[in-house]
Amino acid sequence: EAQVTQNPRYLITVTGKKLTVTCSQNMNHEYMSWYRQDPGLGLRQIYYSMNVEVTDKGDVPEGYKVSRKEKRNFPLILESPSPNQTSLYFCASSLRPGQGLNTEAFFGQGTRLTVV
């Protein structure tokens, strides 16, 4: 079954304590990205990756890091979380733009992060 797997689904942490949210996809997609969802703002892109070892900033990258050492995995790292990073996070994967007509993005289950 084609899927994007995110873990954990829920996370409560304290300010400044480093955390990692994992994301893995089994569709051999080259393009992966992270979004955060906030009320009234929809989803906004944090970082994206075009391929292994190729990443770039999205619209709201401050306070986040990513890495892409393997094609299937794209973890999101918060090295010093702050309360304004409390949000719902989604990982997504898809074909690269221009790679085909099917540009649908497949989303993980979401991670509800609370920073206190």
Add this chain to the structure above:
Amino acid sequence: AQTVTQSQPEMSVQEAETVTLSCTYDTSESDYYLFWYKQPPSRQMILVIRQEAYKQQNATENRFSVNFQKAAKSFSLKISDSQLGDAAMYFCAYRSPRAGGTSYGKLTFGQGTILTVHP
């Protein structure tokens, strides 16, 4: 940069009736993709329907159809014969097909519309 606007924070419909969710977008590109995603209480993002801008024909998927007005930059979603399971947050999204640039591969989302279905 592209923007997507959903001007209806909340909508409601009676079961078996029809409802239309509005979406407008702003872009200087001539070719692009538009999507409607459904987010039920489970939080899962589910693709409802997709439209390629170069296609004049409106996309349909069973009870879901779109009214794509390219000149007006409008992309509304019509849900016919509404069911209780349609209750969810609905997001309109834009994606550029360009293989480069600052918007590379990004989905730009609207603010979302919460749909309530009354029995």
